Amino acid sequence: MNCQQAVRSAMGLALEADPRVLVLGEDVADPPGGVIGTTKGLSTRFGPNRVRATPIAEQAIIGAAIGASLAGYRPIAEIMFCDFLAVCADQIANHAAKLRYMSGGETNVPITITTFVAGGRFGAQHTQSLEAWFMHTPGMKVVMPSNPMDAKGLLASCIADDDPCLFVQPLALMFAPKQEVPVGEYAVPLGKASVVRQGNDVTIVSYGVQVPQALAAAEELKAEGVSAEVIDLRSLVPLDMPTVLESVARTRRVVITHGATEFCGPGAEIATQIYDELFGELAAPVARVAAPYAPMPFAPDMSYLPMGADIASSARALFAK
DSSP: OOHHHHHHHHHHHHHHHOTTEEEEETTOSTTTOSTTSTTTTHHHHHOTTTEEEOOSOHHHHHHHHHHHHHTTOEEEEEESSGGGGGTTHHHIIIIITTHHHHTTTSOOOOOEEEEEEOOSSSOTTSOOOOHHHHHTSTTOEEEOOSSHHHHHHHHHHHHHOSSOEEEEEEGGGTTSOOOOOOSSOOOOOTTOOEEEEOOSSEEEEEOGGGHHHHHHHHHHHHTTTOOEEEEEOOEEETTOHHHHHHHHHHHOOEEEEEEEESTTSHHHHHHHHHHHHHGGGOSSOOEEEEEOSSOOOSOTTSOOSOOHHHHHHHHHHHTTO
């Protein structure tokens, strides 16, 4: 499966296994079956009461999902692009994320919000990677897969979780090369990073769209005799710092890369926790390689997201310090 098919498989299995699971969002019903086809065929299979297309009203989508969750359902609410989470941020941050706390644990909000992060040629209002907003919101869980197997397994865990989860999908990876993915039920635990490449000289920490670039950087460094370990965080909340710290304690050098802006991005928090725990053991300062503090350009010939060569260059510089 590719990521699109893996996501659709996870949703289909959840709808089949639990009558409380619902899907709602703009264009999620057939014939379009979602903005890129992740829900294609599901409304035909399960009916419009289980997979429902909504008006273009993000506040209504999330509000209805929260209300349904309070009535015992487990909604999957699709917000077409990550940028549009701003329209319903009050519903997410002040209602979904807070109700369990405000009810003394009596009221859970088991909703899964799925969304897409576009990369290039979609304009500045359709390409923002805003996961740091919701990492900063207590009560939310935030995940971003980088491959089809994790896309299926993480989404399954989000749907089954009793807290609100934000499932962010990099559009650039949705139709990337296929890999073997279990056709039946499959789950990846939230809060557990994956060491996708082992190494001894430098650690590269990433997630989502930048994981393939991190692996490309590791391959480039290998040709120079540098052994790079690559960690795919998979979950940003909960954040698997023990895996990161164990690796950095061995390599003593680390590069953090992500598609969100570098300024106040997730890498800043990760770097701080590394400094807190390993300051005296590091051989070089923590390096961050991320998007610039500017909107993503529409022009196709303007670089924005860092590439493997940029990450490799940053890692190389750590050995000169």
